[in-house]
Structures are given as structure tokens and as C-alpha cells.
Amino acid sequence: MYKEGIKVARLLKSINKRLHKNISERFNDCGFTVPQIMVVATLFKNKKMKISELSKAMQLSNSTVSAMINGLENRNVIRRVKSDKDRRVTYIELEDGYKKIAEQLYEExxxxxxxxxxxxxxxxxxxxxxxxxxxxxxxxxxxxxxxx
Structure with a gap:
């Protein structure tokens, strides 16, 4: 049984690597990494999210997503917006100029x-x-x- 578990893990790793490589090659000219594409697509689908929500949706740690958010924010792709109800809560949303690009990425x-x-x-x-x-x-x- 042990060997089958290793086979499954290797297959999943291989599949993930192949998908990552193919998506990276396909979107090479857009200037985004595959994880950044995932962030942009997730925000496009959900409009605005807290980092914790985005992390959960992407199944990545808050710190990993936060680092991606910082990079995308520096490029003016996304912005942080304080909640109207609770100023301690911050949402992440796409900048208006990237909404059309996000839609195209998502559809592609x-x-x-x-x-x-x-x-x-x-x-x-x-x-x-x-x-x-x-x-x-x-x-x-x-x-x-x-x-x-």
C-alpha cells in the first residue's frame, strides 16, 4: 500500500507541474506568474476579498498570498480597500484598468x-x-x- 501512496503523490506532482508549465507558457506574454494569474482570476470571479478569504480560495497560506498581493499592488494591478463597516478590515480588489485583462485571463x-x-x-x-x-x-x- 505504501508504494501506491507514493505513486499517487508523484502523479499529482507531475500533473501540477505540467499544468503550471503549460499555463506559464501560454500566458508568458502577459507578464504574470501562474500564482499571480490565480490571484487575478480569483479576484475577478469574487470582486473583492480579504486576504484570508483569498488564501482559503487558493489553498495557500496567508503569508504566501500576502507576498503575491504586495507584488501585484506595486504593479498597480490590485488595491487594498478598507471596509466601510469596520476600518480594521481590508479587502483586496482589482484596479479598474485590470478588470478587462482579468476577465480575458479567466476565460483563457x-x-x-x-x-x-x-x-x-x-x-x-x-x-x-x-x-x-x-x-x-x-x-x-x-x-x-x-x-x-
Whole structure:
């Protein structure tokens, strides 16, 4: 069983590396890294978010997302906005000039991923989804066990 766990981990790493490489090559001319594209796309979809919300959505640590936000803020891609209700709360949102670019990035990534999936049969896609959901469930159950 140990070897199968290693195989799964290596497959996931390989898939992630390939997706990252392909997206990076595809969007090389836009001047954003893949993680920055993820930030921009997530903000486009959600309009404005706290760093903690953005971190959770991207499944990255607050410090990692905060560093990306700082870089994007320095480039005037995003801005920090204080909440009207609680001045201690800060939201992150796209600068107006980047909303159209964000929409294009979001649509391009969506098309890229859809093109990959369309090459497979419906049965294969369903099998992949079921397998990934099963793995996710196993990992979530593992997290519960360790928290006891």
C-alpha cells in the first residue's frame, strides 16, 4: 500500500507541474506568474476579498498570498480597500484598468482547461472526477484523524 501512496503523490506532482508549465507558457506574454494569474482570476470571479478569504480560495497560506498581493499592488494591478463597516478590515480588489485583462485571463484559463477535458470521453472524465473526489475525501478524513 505504501508504494501506491507514493505513486499517487508523484502523479499529482507531475500533473501540477505540467499544468503550471503549460499555463506559464501560454500566458508568458502577459507578464504574470501562474500564482499571480490565480490571484487575478480569483479576484475577478469574487470582486473583492480579504486576504484570508483569498488564501482559503487558493489553498495557500496567508503569508504566501500576502507576498503575491504586495507584488501585484506595486504593479498597480490590485488595491487594498478598507471596509466601510469596520476600518480594521481590508479587502483586496482589482484596479479598474485590470478588470478587462482579468476577465480575458479567466476565460483563457477556462478554455485551456476545457480543451484538455474535451479530449477525453465522458466516461474517462467522470472516472477522473470520481477518483479525485475519493482522494480529496481520504485526505480530509486523514486531517480529521490527526486533529483528534
Amino acid at each position: 484559463v477556462e478554455i485551456y482547461l476545457q480543451n484538455i477535458i474535451e479530449k477525453a470521453t465522458d466516461e474517462k472524465v467522470e472516472s477522473i472526477i470520481i477518483g479525485l473526489k475519493n482522494l480529496q475525501e481520504l485526505l480530509e478524513n486523514q486531517d480529521i484523524i490527526h486533529s483528534l
